[in-house]
Amino acid sequence: MLPDIVTFWHGSIDALRQTCLRSQVAAGHKVTVYSFDPIPGLPEGVGNAEAEAVLPHSFAEKLRPAEPDGSWRDWTMLQFSDFFRMRLMAQRAGLWLDADVLLLKGVELDPAKPYFAWERPRQLGNSVLYLPQNDPIVRAFEALMQQDELIPDWLALRHRLTFAMRRLRGKSNRLADIRVAIYGPAALTALARRADELQHALPKRSFYAVHAEPRLFFEPSDFSRYLNDPGIIGLHISPKGRGKAAPIPGSLYAWAAQRFGQRNTLSKP
Template sequence: MLPDIVTFWHGPMDALRQTCLRSQLAAGHKVTLYSFDPIPGLPAGVENADAEAVLPHAFSERLRPPQPDGSWRDWTTLQFSDFFRMKLMAMGLGLWLDADVVLLRPVEIDLAKPYFAWERSRRLGNSVLYLPRGHQIVRAFEALMEQEELTPEWLSLSHRLSFAMRRLGGGSQRLSDLRIAIYGPPALTILAKRSGDLQKALPKKSFYAVHSEPKLFFEPSSYLGIVTDPEVIGLHISGKGRSKQPAVPGSLYAWATERFA
């Protein structure tokens, strides 16, 4: 089945994300981007829906207090989106793709089965995610969100020790300050192992072929082997500060910009 694609964005949108969203439309998917405010420059064809109807803005304050001007702090958007995508799964609203995933071909899923891929050799990525409503992983996040402190019962021993030491030393009392991805890929990996779904994960190359090597995307390279490989469905792009720079001629980014103009 060709699912609807859903995602979340907060703040101004750069050219890289615009290209990614256009690629998702070009693959034949309906794309809905949730936000708390209208997004200027949203590509034509992408629907803009109210994020408040999925997860209230106030939830962000449980992760990290806002800046004096009310804006979100450094990690807030990333951690908020980790919970937001799980709420979308609980509501059965579609396949989550990060707004920085270039889609090279349509994504076909079985609505009865989880859909994700290995980001690294021992860690799943959550940039591409589908979970059936009521799945064990979804229920675990729903239970977590009922807690005031948002401390997962699946937290690893090393993270528990690190958090305890930080609290004893007078550091932050919020688990969200411990690690930026505490609710992201590590959590998904642990929970997928617990639910017996690790074997369902797609290989790394399916979506993360350039994830750990952004130069393969942003710098001139021989990229035809990537874009013509039928096992490469899409590319999650780790911007590393380059997402606001113009595409360099001869790069995979330049190819994508022209292809999905």
């Protein structure tokens, strides 16, 4: 059986994410988006579950205070989701995929082993993530979430020095302020190395073939190499503000938007 796919979203959802969620359903997965409020426009077949029961909205205050109207600011959603996906792993909820991961085929995994891929030469991505419930990485995040300061014991020396300097200069007492991905890919990589789990990492092309170069997805090109490569399971898209833009004819995005329309599903072998 294919694993359930889970993710988190806060706010409205754009056309790109709708296309990606449809691709995940079309690949044969049960897909659930967790949120604090109902999300209008979720594709048919995508479930919507209450996020508060997984990780309370108030946890975001440990990252940074909300705006006067209560809305999140800056990087809060991204960093909150770094913790949210780990809490889902602790609850055995399924395979985490970011809402902007376009699946080209179903994801098969061994529930007893970690599942992730290299995003760049020395860093794992956490846009595609599965960890067993009692994995050391999950336990490390569970322990971190008990802290008020959210300062991990796996923090790299350069980040420790940056944080210390910011404190001395009175700029910030919150680790969350020094870098958007401080609890994301760098943390996952450090913990996977500590747990001797880097051996499980899939090659970069499995999910991150176009991640660093969004033009390969959004601009016209010969994208057949991505569709014909058996090593590519899906594509994590980095929208860079293009999520609401209409697909350009001849682009991989245009192909995906047509392929994964409301009624489209992947053909069965």
